[in-house]
Amino acid sequence: MHGIWGIYFRELLIFKSKFFKNLLASVISPLLFLFAFGFGIGKDTQIDGTNYIAFLLPGLLTMTSLNQAYGISSEINISRFYFKIFDEYLIAPIGRWQILLGESLYGVTKGFISAAIIIILAYILDVKFSISFLFVVILLLHLLIFSMLGFSAALIVRNHGDQFAINSFIITPMVFLSGTFYPIDMMPAIIKYVVHIFPLTYTTKLIRDAFLYNRLTSITYLLVSIFILFSLFLFGIFIVRRIE
Amino acid sequence: MEINNIEVKDLTKKYNDLVAVDDISFSVRKGDIIAILGPNGAGKTTLIKMLTGLLSPTKGIIFYNNVNFSKSQKKVKKVIGLVPQENNIDRDISVHNNLLIHAILYGINYKERNKAIMEALSFAEIDDYKSKLANELSGGLKRRLVIARAMLHKPKILFLDEPTVNLDPHSRRHIWNFIRKINNESQTTIFITTHYIEEADLLAKNVLIMDRGKIIASGSPEKLKSRLGSFTLEIFKSDSIEYQFFHNREEAIQFGEKLNCSFKIRELSLEDLYIKITGKRIE
Ligand SMILES: Nc1ncnc2c1ncn2[C@@H]1O[C@H](COP(=O)(O)OP(=O)(O)OP(=O)(O)O)[C@@H](O)[C@H]1O
Ligand SMILES: [Mg+2]
Numbered sequence: 001m002h003g004i005w006g007i008y009f010r011e012l013l014i015f016k017s018k019f020f021k022n023l024l025a026s027v028i029s030p031l032l033f034l035f036a037f038g039f040g041i042g043k044d045t046q047i048d049g050t051n052y053i054a055f056l057l058p059g060l061l062t063m064t065s066l067n068q069a070y071g072i073s074s075e076i077n078i079s080r081f082y083f084k085i086f087d088e089y090l091i092a093p094i095g096r097w098q099i100l101l102g103e104s105l106y107g108v109t110k111g112f113i114s115a116a117i118i119i120i121l122a123y124i125l126d127v128k129f130s131i132s133f134l135f136v137v138i139l140l141l142h143l144l145i146f147s148m149l150g151f152s153a154a155l156i157v158r159n160h161g162d163q164f165a166i167n168s169f170i171i172t173p174m175v176f177l178s179g180t181f182y183p184i185d186m187m188p189a190i191i192k193y194v195v196h197i198f199p200l201t202y203t204t205k206l207i208r209d210a211f212l213y214n215r216l217t218s219i220t221y222l223l224v225s226i227f228i229l230f231s232l233f234l235f236g237i238f239i240v241r242r243i244e
Numbered sequence: 245m246e247i248n249n250i251e252v253k254d255l256t257k258k259y260n261d262l263v264a265v266d267d268i269s270f271s272v273r274k275g276d277i278i279a280i281l282g283p284n285g286a287g288k289t290t291l292i293k294m295l296t297g298l299l300s301p302t303k304g305i306i307f308y309n310n311v312n313f314s315k316s317q318k319k320v321k322k323v324i325g326l327v328p329q330e331n332n333i334d335r336d337i338s339v340h341n342n343l344l345i346h347a348i349l350y351g352i353n354y355k356e357r358n359k360a361i362m363e364a365l366s367f368a369e370i371d372d373y374k375s376k377l378a379n380e381l382s383g384g385l386k387r388r389l390v391i392a393r394a395m396l397h398k399p400k401i402l403f404l405d406e407p408t409v410n411l412d413p414h415s416r417r418h419i420w421n422f423i424r425k426i427n428n429e430s431q432t433t434i435f436i437t438t439h440y441i442e443e444a445d446l447l448a449k450n451v452l453i454m455d456r457g458k459i460i461a462s463g464s465p466e467k468l469k470s471r472l473g474s475f476t477l478e479i480f481k482s483d484s485i486e487y488q489f490f491h492n493r494e495e496a497i498q499f500g501e502k503l504n505c506s507f508k509i510r511e512l513s514l515e516d517l518y519i520k521i522t523g524k525r526i527e
Contacts (some may be wrong), residue, residue: 013341
């Protein structure tokens with residue numbers, strides 16, 4: 001277990017050294033979306049039986065926390081190709097799976113911090129929400145999924161360029177199409193089906209329901225999410241064991 | 245775990261079509277210093293990466309104490325230290341924290357960590373810089389930090405990939421002294437790759453000369469040199485310098501005096517041999 005702790009500790013030290021830059025990024029981007037969409041479309045617009053701001057906030061929460069959790073991929077990339085710190089992990093007498101868990105734990109930590117910022121925002125905007133056990137578990141599930149996705153992405157690519165391509169061609173469309181900013185029901189029929197390939201579609205719905213109503217509306221979505229996490233975990237281990 | 249011998253059998257590494265390490269075998273005993281020499285791209289780093297588990301061989305086996313490395317990685321890795329070709333330190337955190345992370349990764353327990361870090365700092369003589377950010381260190385000090393880190397868990401085998409590249413003469417000597425000290429005090433087996441032939445001559449008990457993935461010569465520096473002779477005659481022609489090798493000084497002088505250009509006689513160096521055998525291949 002010392003491998004997990006060593007890697008997590010290292011990431012925290014690096015995180016601390018650029019904490020305010022990071023924090024600012026987690027605040028600015030949701031605020032931007034809030035102004036652009038939220039106040040643009042307006043408080044009075046009703047969507048899915050609630051006002052739009054209330055609908056949007058949990059979407060912003062999934063988006064920002066996803067960006068933070070998945071964002072470990074760029075950091076791993078830099079430490080792997082540029083500073084070569086990743087070699088320190090590979091040469092250490094630890095099981096390779098510990099690298100996956102250490103990094104994922106870090107992604108989860110960053111995700112929780114950015115989620116906390118949105119929660120403060122929700123409080124300020126006077127949106128009704130609940131922070132229940134259910135919400136925490138679902139958020140954890142969401143963050144683990146995207147940390148592990150980020151981890152595997154970072155190990156599959158061969159350079160920064162590949163990483164950039166994955167971000168623009170997969171992550172960005174996913175963030176816009178998974179029901180973060182408006183309900184999937186409002187999309188054209190074909191897209192409605194297509195978006196179900198994105199893990200974010202499932203976790204967004206679960207998070208929104210837990211956050212706004214403290215309820216679990218779809219067991220199927222929960223099971224699909226758990227299945228996705230499990231697959232990504234196995235895939236991550238497979239990849240990290242082959243890496244050189 | 246003590247490592248009394250290392251044996252490498254038919255080791256090969258291919259990157260797609262390129263054979264970086266080509267079917268090499270050798271063995272090493274505890275406490276030896278082995279220098280690996282070879283031109284750029286010879287395969288030295290690739291060899292070291294396989295020996296430390298960073299790369300897996302395309303073919304061949306590495307035995308540590310007669311145990312297959314690929315089957316006992318964790319155990320062997322505990323007693324291996326690596327100073328990589330590039331300084332892979334965390335620049336935005338302190339020297340002390342760089343070492344602390346390493347201590348945790350190597351499972352050094354909470355109570356012993358501080359002592360191990362202090363020892364490593366003082367061994368590499370960087371105590372004064374322990375609270376500095378790693379980025380603020382000069383090139384020589386960064387190298388010493390990497391050495392301190394590699395020594396922190398007291399490895400039985402230390403791999404140094406071009407440890408003195410880009411260092412000034414003082415820092416280089418400093419690092420030579422560390423290497424000697426590490427080897428003497430704890431019978432640590434040391435692998436060192438270098439482009440400075442005199443470094444190999446000075447430090448190594450055994451030299452492996454690599455070229456295009458193969459070992460083209462090996463043996464003690466003395467034995468290798470004696471293949472060519474003991475003295476080198478440098479002949480200064482108008483547009484080039486040529487070299488001739490002799491077993492004794494008299495022969496060299498006689499040969500030189502027959503020429504009608506200036507010449508110089510000196511002791512034969514390992515570099516003479518190196519240039520001779522690697523040059524032949526590059527032609
Ligand atoms: N990851 C890689 N992918 C493809 N080819 C590689 C890779 N790493 C090294 N090579 C090639 O393998 C050969 C051996 O490289 P290696 O780095 O082992 O040489 P070296 O002896 O350490 O050289 P140097 O003295 O320049 O450090 C070179 O031809 C190099 O281009
Ligand atoms: Mg090299």
